[in-house]
Amino acid sequence: MRWRGRRGSANIEDRRGRARGGAVAGGVGGLGLVALLLFGYFFGIDVSPLVNQQQINPDGSTQVTEADQQAAEFVSVTLADTEDIWAAIFRDELGQTYNEPTLVLFKGVTPSPCGNASGATGPFYCPNDRKVYLDTDFFVTLSRQFGARGDFAAAYVVAHEVAHHVQDELGILAKANQVRSQVSQADSNAISVRIELQADCFAGIWARHAAESFGTLEEGDVLEAMNAAKQIGDDQLQRSAGRIPSPHTFTHGTSEQRQRWFATGYQSGDLRNCDTFGSARL
Template identity: 55%
Template sequence: MRWEGNRESGNVEDVRRSGGGGGGFGLGGRSIGIGTIVIALVGGAIFGINPLTILSILSGGGPAPQVQQAPAQRPPADDQMARFVSVVLADTEDVWKQLFSQGGATYTEPKLVLFRGAVATACGSGQSAMGPFYCPADQKVYIDLSFYETLKNRMGAPGDFAQAYVIAHEVGHHVQEQLGITRKVEGMRSRVSRADANALSVRMELQADCFAGVWGHHAQNARQILEQGDVEEAMNAAARIGDDALQQSAGRAVVPDSFTHGTSEQRQRWFATGLKTGSVKACDTFASRQL
């Protein structure tokens, strides 16, 4: 992916100097082991719904731990990975500001928070083991950069465009928040069965995948960011985190009613739809009869 020398976003907040660490953490007075962390990471945290909810359920509920952190600052200029993230975020800003403007609306840029170990958010306390997530309550994307090692080594999805896809997907959730989609869907989910609520979550996640593709389409047209193999990297990442693939890799039976993100094929197809068309309207997963 060609990103060196491109504009860096001013919306990156670095709170890593205040991060925690350790092999486990407490939630609601209970200790959560590495097995539970892996379930949360693999089963729902990656690229999707707020993982704080998943860990709360797995731990039996209860209040999230309080995280103390220092004020945010700009990331160091010599931090290569932070620079990469800043450039990708800036690129999403440029694309979505233009698309919103064409539709007669104003795009409010999200913040992206770099943390290490643990972080306080308006959605509760986050942990690095949860993977990247978006909090609609404060309109911020949160990521511990060590996640990219997990993506490469444990999930089998290496490559810088796969890493960019992670950010673009989370920004896709911010776009949904800006368009009012998040509030409508959450209202609907509260009134239906668990299986139907999961089905709505799948449509939300696939739309965020498609929005990530929309960003890639316009970024490529404007700045020619793609190099050979980049699209394959993102498609591989989408395949690795399909609900069916995750359940199979965990040695479990594939249970479609439990899906919250979509199958590998669906995630690849909707990302490809956005990448090919560059159209927000083409990403209307809620109107699509067949996902």
């Protein structure tokens, strides 16, 4: 992905390097929390190295490395691309104004209205404050622990979380979560899967428009995103944790489903083809 030297987003709230303090106990919590990876919380994967190997300054703040800064610049450019693309789609196809989300960069732990964000929760979108939360160290975990390498794999992560904001803008997320609060845990999980697969499809639409509008995609980029979708499927994550996949516990979809819905968005570029709630086949 050709991103260096391109416009970055102004909608970045950088909390890295701040002193660590306040209550950090508590869950991933909050109805509507849509974490991309619930690997530590749900699947028993040891994420303590990610959380504990922070470089702490004497004043209790975390140290921002050169790698952190490069990751932040990459995220800023990717976020700017999502702003341009979704603004155009909302204007040209929906006749609406797209309200841009804020992306919070942090290291270690930071509070959110949906619960504390940490390396263990993975990136997520919080509808309560309409912000995306992302620990820049997560990209290292994505590559080393999950085998999802490449800058476009990381771009897919950002685009997926922004896609939840798009769902929020369209009123989809609030309606889906209202239903989730009224049904059994198994049914709530099933609705969550539809939310996540639609976000994958929207991320595919973003990738299609990024290729057409900016010409920033390089050979192999889409394959990197597809591999990332595969590596973070619920079935793959449960197998990696030494468990037999249990479909009733899935909250994000299988590897095959995540790849297929991303591909649907990328190949069609059409919001109408991302109706996971009306689809008989997920």
